[in-house]
Amino acid sequence: MQSTELVSPADFARETGQDKDLLRKWRQRYGFPELHSDATGTRGYTRQQIVRLRLILRLQQAGLPPARTIDRPMEELEQYCATLAPAAVADASVGRAIGLLRSVRPAEFDAWLGAQRADRGLADFVNGLAVPLTVAVGQAWAAGEIDIYHEHLYSAVLASHLELAAAAAPRPAEGAPRVLFATLHGEHHALGLLMTRALFAEQGAECIHLGTDLPAGDVVAAATGFQADIVALSFSFAYPKRHVLPDLKHLRSALPQRIALWAGGAATRGIRRPPRGVGLFDDLPAACTAIAQRLAQATHASA
Ligand code: B12
Secondary structure (H helix, E strand, O other), X not given: OOHHHOEOHHHHHHHHOOOHHHHHHHHHHHOOOOOEEOOOOOEXXXXXXXXXXXXXXXXXXXXXXXXXXXXXXXXXXHHHHHHHOOHHHHOHHHHHHHHHHHOOOOHHHHHXXXXXXXXXXXXXXXXXXXXXXXXHHHHHHHOOOOOHHXXXXXXXXXXXXXXXXXXXXXXXXXXXXXXXXEEEOOOOOOHHHHHHHHHHHHHOOEEEEEEEEEOHHHHHHHHXXXXXXXXXEEOOOOOOHHHHHHHHHHHHHHOOOOOEEEEEOHHHOOOOOOOOOEEEEOOHXXXXXXXXXXXXXXXXXXX
């Protein structure tokens, strides 16, 4: 095998989003992904192993543990994944969006998304289109139907529309809850946060977006410095699940009690008992109800 046919362990880890320690553990426990050597003795992985690992991760995300999928034939994994596609993927809008992303004129995707935002109104744009479309784009990438650059384009265009929506929100009223949005160190996925911010801003909350990949200490300093009422964090599926609870506990104890701590995102899914004083939301409409209550309390207090 030529050395160009093997992917280096560092690239393999980057492309699949798995850290090398976890890959080593899987290799010891399940015998996959095994390292290959080329004619020059350089070690690495095949591209087929990347595709296989993505399918296994997708099934894991859907609740099937690796122990049940790791030794299954590729065709079986593909069939399982096909059955996972939520009803939304069959939706004509999702098909249209993916078609536009794959076309050679991506500006049309931008224009189409803008028209959808105008036609649907923000809540339906986010909950009825952006959420299922983001899942579908992730699945299309995992299945090798679109390239990573399509996913980058999708994320950049959607992020710009969510930014525009937040900027178009009415000026917050005096005393409206001030919400600080961020992700913690290592988390670069921002769409969950941007969706939440756009919806909260439309409802009248004062939103401060700090961006992604922040050390916990900086989040605490900003929350105190900006006198935030709520710190809102997002943990995507890529964030190591085992770190979520310790990170939330640490932040909860480092933040002044009067500042609420809210979090959401795929990595918080399945946490049955959140730490005391932490609000977990896997559902944007539920988070919108909670912010509406805070807004009502603020209006009542200032009346
Ligand atoms: C968009 C995306 C990207 C974009 C991100 C762009 C951006 N600016 O955010 C780009 C292309 C850059 C990207 C890069 C990568 N990605 Co990516 N990405 C995704 C994708 C499709 C969506 C992630 C996302 O935004 N989710 C956010 C929202 C929409 O979903 P959610 O987490 O379920 O949250 C919901 C609720 O909980 C709530 N919510 C979320 N946050 C909050 C916060 C609050 C306060 C509240 C109230 C509510 C709330 O809102 C959401 C809607 O219901 C996922 C697939 C997926 N289905 O998750 C893969 C995925 C997360 N990525 C993955 C990978 C592997 C990568 C890369 C390593 C790929 C690569 N080859 O480079 C890099 C790593 C980047 C990094 N350094 O971390 C894997 C992770 C696998 C794993 N086990 O770690 C996934 C799962 C894809 C897959 N099927 O394998 N990615």
